[in-house]
Amino acid sequence: MTDIALFRLPGGRAWIGQGPFESFTEAPAGGGVFYVNDFDLSDPKPWKKPAHLVEVGPESLAQNVGWNGAQPPHIQWAKPATEWFKMAFRRIRREVLARRLEKMVPVLTEQGTITEGDPVRLLERVMSAPANTWGYAWLQGSQGFLGASPELLFRLQGGTVETMALAGTAKPGDQAAFLTDVKEIEEHEIVVRYLSEQLGHLGTVEREPRGLCQTTGLLHFQSHLRVKLEQPAEAAALVKALHPTPAVGCLPREEPWLDRLREYRSQLNVPGFFGAPFGFIEPGDAPTCHMIVAIRGLSWAGSEAKLPSGCGIVGGSAFDHEWRELRLKRESVVTMLGL
């Protein structure tokens, strides 16, 4: 099967890119190009231009991708062990209580085995994911990742950058208590403050009041932010300025803490795509660049599948509560993908 990239906007417009892909350090003119990287931004040529790009809808997906008789996958998940995550949780919390660290987002990964079927069929699910999410996929031979993320890293259009803080989580039924939950509000406002500071270097920042975002089985705090650029900015420079936000990284966003986070991620077997920027520049002369945070998805290599979820640890975090939140986030992905 050819290599495939997919990007679907909240409104439903979507593009499929088919390989081979040509890689670039800077986004080539004319758009129609995907941004694919890992959490550490280790690919120096993250802009991927497909040999063939087509705008698709849910009905035209199959004829553009061609399933070749492939069936949706069955995945047998193994229950995740608590030990390593518990250790990371305790160490992070200790640093937070000592006021050396404000927040860090460790990630737990559930491992699975694809017993039959082909993950390519999950593209249909990504296309029909909730309307307030961005669908993404990157399929390379027998490996890849895909999902539907509720989190925008930024949208760059003309001289305006829009972004959002998305952090703080509850079950939809717990809304009344969530709205006044001091720990969840703190977790969220840390991300707002970080984004306001980073964007403040580019122009005057406008922030909308804190609101709610509901996706498959989950409720989050969400705040929209916008800045009119004083000088033109490249998408790649914005990625470097904003990623990783404390919704998936840490604060302070300094190398020693990022190193610590990388250490936890590697101990906990986290796939590189998780929390990384994933983007698409629409084709055209004055194109819009959409850059999202790749969460709420899974990855696979051969028959091995990985399902990661992360949770922000602040001073008020309790292990059992966070462990439940991690499970709810993974269940949300499993439900969304119909697995």
Ligand SMILES: C=C(O[C@H]1C=CC=C(C(=O)O)[C@@H]1O)C(=O)O
């Ligand atoms: C890291 C994840 O979610 C982020 C987005 C929304 C809420 C989050 C939270 O409450 O911790 C996370 O920052 C994930 O889904 O694995």
